[in-house]
Amino acid sequence: MPLPIVAWEELAHNYRGTILLGNGASIAVDRRFQYRSLLEHAREENLLPEDAQRLFDFFDTQDFELILRIVWQATNVNRSLQIPDEQTHAAYLRVRDCLIEAVRDVHPEYQEVREHLPHIHRFLREFNTVVSLNYDLIVYWATAYGLDIANRHSFKDCFVGGGLLHDDWRKLRRPIRGDLRTTLVFYPHGSLILCRNRVEQEQKIHNLDNGLLDAILQRWESEEVVPLFVCEGTAQQKINTIQGSYYLSTVYREVLASRQDNLTVYGWGFGEQDLHLLKRFAAAGIQRVAVSVYRGDQAYCRRVDEILHQGLGQNILVEFFDSESAGCWRYPAED
Incomplete structure (x- = not known):
């Protein structure tokens, strides 16, 4: 028997x-x-030099960030000791230039x-986290x-004071400066906006104008930071x-496991490589989960339900909603 898939607006009040x-x-x-991975894209486009490929093979990883950080640290050590x-x-x-070119290939510009x-802003502000x-x-x-809208709602990514993570992130839920509500935003797997400097200090790259992507790539080219x-x-x-x-482990240990009774999932494939996140949510006391479904995929529903x-x-209660229904994610709400 097919599992019900409803419009987002039928569930939204509970999530x-x-x-x-x-x-x-x-x-x-x-x-x-829709690419499978940055590394695969680099290989298909012949962006990856042979010596860089040897590094990925030696460390048995597909993670650009890890390889870039290892080689960058080795370079800094050699420079410091002359x-x-x-x-x-x-x-x-x-490796750095390969990563930059891969990101430029797959990442759209702001104007696009x-x-x-x-619509995404309106959707996300309905959630606490x-x-x-x-x-x-x-x-x-x-x-x-x-930031350009007087909606008395703020989003906080918990980076303060020169782009450093606020240790007591829970305090930042408190609305300030006339705001009525606050939504906290976290990146368990990091983000282009995050970086590490030479002493492993983790920071956010600040640039609110339309040239943020270029600003990030320029910071990488400066050799002062590596992506996180x-x-x-x-x-x-x-x-x-x-x-x-420090940032990723804080999100993993504290944020995902913090008390919450409902969870909404949008656009997640529940791949084996990411199910470790679900184990952290298990400590949160979740009672109900709403999951987006693309084009009525019942096989996905059954697998995710299990x-x-x-x-x-x-x-727990598991409910499914149409990922293209009005009012969810990028899809305009019905008037």
């Missing part, structure tokens, strides 16, 4: 807690995000997606869009990267 966004959300905005080593620095530059931002698994700038642009995001690899490889980052009941408990 105001946390929303988890997967890659399907980005694909709904721009089909260029050890001549042009080969390491040259390898770093080739801005028509969707008001936004958790985005995507490294791209869609969520950042959508939340920044609201993990979008590829096995579950264990992702967990290893998360544990090696995964959620196994992961969060047999007594």
Whole structure:
């Protein structure tokens, strides 16, 4: 018997807690995000030099961020000790330039997606917490869009004081300066807007104008920082990267497991490599989950229904809604 799939507006009043966004959300905005991985794109487009490929093979990873950070640290150590080593620095530059070119290929510019931002902003502000698994700038642009609107609602990514993570992120839920509500935004797998400096300090790259993508890539080219995001690899490889980052581990340990009774999932495929996140949500006391479904895919519904009941408990309520229905994500609400 088919599982019911309803319009988002039929469920929305029961789901105001946390929303988890997967890659399907980005694909709904721009089909260029449909690539399987940045590394695969680089290989298909012959962007990856042979020495860079050897690094990925040696460390048994598909994670650009990890390889770039390892080679960058080696370069900085050699420079600080005045050890001549042009080969390491040259390898770093080739990996970095490969990543920059791959990001430029697949990531849309602000002008190409801005028509969707008001609708995404309106949708996301209905939740207390936004958790985005995507490294791209869609969520950042959508939340920044609201800065120009007197809607008495604020989005906070919990980076304050020169772009550093606020240790007591829970305090930031309190509305200030006349706001009525606050939504906190987190990136469990990092984001293009996040970076590490030479002493492993994690920061947010600030630039609110339309040239944010260029500003990020220019910071990478400066050799002063490396990106902080993990979008590829096995579950264990992702967990290893998360544990090696103060920001990512804080989100993983504290935010995902914080008390909440409802969860909305939009555009997440529930892939094996990301189910470790579900284990963290299991500690949150979730009672009901709403999951988006693309074009009535019943096989997806049945698989997800089983995964959620196994992961969060047999007594939870699992409901499904049409991912293209009015009022959800980039789709305009009905007047």
